[in-house]
Amino acid sequence: MRLVKPPAGIKFSGDDSRSEAGRGGPIVVALAGNPNTGKSTVFNSLTGMKQHTGNWSGKTVAHARGRYSYRGQDYLLVDLPGSYSLLAASAEEEVARDYICFERPDVTVVVADATCLERNLNLVLQILEITSRVVVCVNLIDEAERKKIRLDLPLLSRLLGVPVVGTNARDGRGLRRLQEAVYRVASGEISTKPLRVEYGRPLEEAAAQLVPAVREIAPPDLDSRWLALRLLEGDSSLCRTLERRLKKINPQKSEALAAGIDSARALLERQGGGRAAADLVVAAIFKTAAGIARQVARAEGGNSRQWDRRLDRLLTSKSFGIPVMLALLGVVFWITLAGANYPSQLLAEAFFRLEERLGALFSAAGAPPWLEGALLSGIYRTLAWVISVMLPPMAIFFPLFSYLEDLGYLPRVAFNLDSFFRRAGAHGKQALTMCMGFGCNAAGVIACRIIDSPRERLIAVLTNNYAPCNGRFPTLIVLASIFIGGGGAGAFSGSFIAAAAVLAAIVFATAVTLGVSKILSQTVLKGLPSTFVLELPPYRKPHLGRILARSFVDRTLFVLSRAAIVAAPAGLLIWLLAHTTVGDFTLLQWGARLLHPFGSLLGMDGYIVMAFLLGFPANEIVIPIVIMSYLSSGALLELSSLEQLQGLLLDHGWSWLTAVCVMLFSLNHFPCGTTLLTIYRETRSLKWTAAAFLIPTLTGMVICFLVAQTARLLGLA
Amino acid sequence: MTRELMPLHELPVGCTGKVMQIKATGAIRRRMLDLGLTFSAEVAALQKSPSGDPTAYLIRGAVIALRAQDAAQILITPAH
Numbered sequence: 045m046r047l048v049k050p051p052a053g054i055k056f057s058g059d060d061s062r063s064e065a066g067r068g069g070p071i072v073v074a075l076a077g078n079p080n081t082g083k084s085t086v087f088n089s090l091t092g093m094k095q096h097t098g099n100w101s102g103k104t105v106a107h108a109r110g111r112y113s114y115r116g117q118d119y120l121l122v123d124l125p126g127s128y129s130l131l132a133a134s135a136e137e138e139v140a141r142d143y144i145c146f147e148r149p150d151v152t153v154v155v156a157d158a159t160c161l162e163r164n165l166n167l168v169l170q171i172l173e174i175t176s177r178v179v180v181c182v183n184l185i186d187e188a189e190r191k192k193i194r195l196d197l198p199l200l201s202r203l204l205g206v207p208v209v210g211t212n213a214r215d216g217r218g219l220r221r222l223q224e225a226v227y228r229v230a231s232g233e234i235s236t237k238p239l240r241v242e243y244g245r246p247l248e249e250a251a252a253q254l255v256p257a258v259r260e261i262a263p264p265d266l267d268s269r270w271l272a273l274r275l276l277e278g279d280s281s282l283c284r285t286l287e288r289r290l291k292k293i294n295p296q297k298s299e300a301l302a303a304g305i306d307s308a309r310a311l312l313e314r315q316g317g318g319r320a321a322a323d324l325v326v327a328a329i330f331k332t333a334a335g336i337a338r339q340v341a342r343a344e345g346g347n348s349r350q351w352d353r354r355l356d357r358l359l360t361s362k363s364f365g366i367p368v369m370l371a372l373l374g375v376v377f378w379i380t381l382a383g384a385n386y387p388s389q390l391l392a393e394a395f396f397r398l399e400e401r402l403g404a405l406f407s408a409a410g411a412p413p414w415l416e417g418a419l420l421s422g423i424y425r426t427l428a429w430v431i432s433v434m435l436p437p438m439a440i441f442f443p444l445f446s447y448l449e450d451l452g453y454l455p456r457v458a459f460n461l462d463s464f465f466r467r468a469g470a471h472g473k474q475a476l477t478m479c480m481g482f483g484c485n486a487a488g489v490i491a492c493r494i495i496d497s498p499r500e501r502l503i504a505v506l507t508n509n510y511a512p513c514n515g516r517f518p519t520l521i522v523l524a525s526i527f528i529g530g531g532g533a534g535a536f537s538g539s540f541i542a543a544a545a546v547l548a549a550i551v552f553a554t555a556v557t558l559g560v561s562k563i564l565s566q567t568v569l570k571g572l573p574s575t576f577v578l579e580l581p582p583y584r585k586p587h588l589g590r591i592l593a594r595s596f597v598d599r600t601l602f603v604l605s606r607a608a609i610v611a612a613p614a615g616l617l618i619w620l621l622a623h624t625t626v627g628d629f630t631l632l633q634w635g636a637r638l639l640h641p642f643g644s645l646l647g648m649d650g651y652i653v654m655a656f657l658l659g660f661p662a663n664e665i666v667i668p669i670v671i672m673s674y675l676s677s678g679a680l681l682e683l684s685s686l687e688q689l690q691g692l693l694l695d696h697g698w699s700w701l702t703a704v705c706v707m708l709f710s711l712n713h714f715p716c717g718t719t720l721l722t723i724y725r726e727t728r729s730l731k732w733t734a735a736a737f738l739i740p741t742l743t744g745m746v747i748c749f750l751v752a753q754t755a756r757l758l759g760l761a
Numbered sequence: 762m763t764r765e766l767m768p769l770h771e772l773p774v775g776c777t778g779k780v781m782q783i784k785a786t787g788a789i790r791r792r793m794l795d796l797g798l799t800f801s802a803e804v805a806a807l808q809k810s811p812s813g814d815p816t817a818y819l820i821r822g823a824v825i826a827l828r829a830q831d832a833a834q835i836l837i838t839p840a841h
Binding site for chain 2: 128129131134159160161162163166322323326327330334337352353356357360361362365366455459460462463464466472573575576577578579580581582
């Protein structure tokens, strides 16, 4: 399951591929495969930009479809979730199996990892039992070459009875041949004779005994032997699906069938030495897979995984593992912050120049000042601020993250940190969702899908907001530079202080995340730790160009759309509040006066609390709102130097304590509008969305209160 | 030499063993089987995480990390 995907906004019914196809419609190609096989790369390479992502109906399992043309024919490529097997142990596998079984794609392409053929053949062999229109795509052949693994793909094709194409999707090698094979299988030019796994006498006999009874209720195009085996295994999810999809009698509810299953099971029991049907099935599949892999793949040059082992010994070692991780994270942040600085400035200047031109236009057109104010000072300026602050860092952070993900390093992070999360009652993969949250909390929340268990997923979702996103970095950095760094001398050391402040905030945020996770897992979200199975894929050289392009485009679009949808209305609201006078004060000032007692309890003041509230749509406008309020300027303002800002804040009663409390509250407060909306979409529960709002806020209030009062009591501020 | 059964999490790093039995049931058992932990499959303990848990194992050519509490459900005979 890929971590770095753009926020999904589309819901499919899940079944409409067939309705699009049919006479003259596109040929439907399902894309299946184990996780970590480069399946997404195959998908992206074939479909380019002609794709969209969404959810499978009723599930939060990602779903992507795309189109491509080949030989004048249209193809609809459906990217199924990565799965180890179709014998449904998880929602992903159920989705993949149901699609292949019941949606009847024209061709199924199974992507396998050339460096790990034996394990991958498990899924291939299972799919061959369901449909004969299969093309096996052995991907990552460049990695196999690097590891001196010799593959005999023609032999593999003969043994499996279906076309096999070797590809290196990252560089585009073999994709043409893949499309050709798909074309030929779809048109019937190639007729395949897929290998059938031999299950050994006990199971084969038991299945044969059951087949006649099964044939009565089975749909004609579903293999009876396959169905008989599934019934012997006791696959209840399949039965539920059959009932739902085909409105046939539920095999588990038909008495004759149930009796047949029982007697077949008894036969199996007698002859099979007491081993369960499921065990026998998987054992037979793997025996076949191992036999094939032995003939087809030859590891020359001895230990082909030497480099991976060495690297892992370093990166997950007791002494170096975690320091290296922190250092890498620090580097990522440093590059993000240092790299985003100049572009942000450029964008801000460009927007400002444009604003002046627009202002001139407004005057020339004789527009009333309130209109110019609302549109220009309110909406436009907020939009400009949000874009120039958010776009550069996001456009750097996410590609960097994608790079680490494609490299294969991220699972190692989960591996290193799992014990902390397990003791907090959570899941090791939460470390990864937290990291995503550093870029953008909405993305972090979506990333929580990689956690299978619903309880642990919810913990990860509820605590994601403790991870400060790119939008909160400016707040943290600016305040740290002024009140801790003493005014930010020079660009380089300024970046250094900035990175250090952010890193400190992150360590703090991690501690809070673990603490709150623990509390949640012992109170509202009690339960047992789920099974933790984490695959550590081989390290791969990421393809820089593609990552940058895709990530950059995804993130840019996200920031721009969010600016339009969320920031523009916020800007209008802020302008209205700052310009609507009731009595002696503007609404903004009234709000600040009202909130002041509350604010000072927390070490802040009324304007700051107002700013946080008004910053609900977007975290990055909090400090600008504070500046605007203090200057009574009525519009968001940027101060050109840190000294000016420092002066302004000090003039309004700020001390080091105020700065610390503001930073603490920034780290521990309600999620921004986009994130909250995403949480609602992911959890589909008003209750948990409300919890996601309240939990960080309450934590923040408590922490700020304690810090402020303690400091005052001790006479420190 | 008697071949005793040992839970997987006790297999020292650098050693290999053969899977004899899986105590887990249900979906977890299925997941373990599908990863290749079938009867007499070879497993090697590659390395532990900095805190000692989870441990990375080599299973049918792929590296899979398992927590001790889950690896304890898999009984193996070590190869000496």
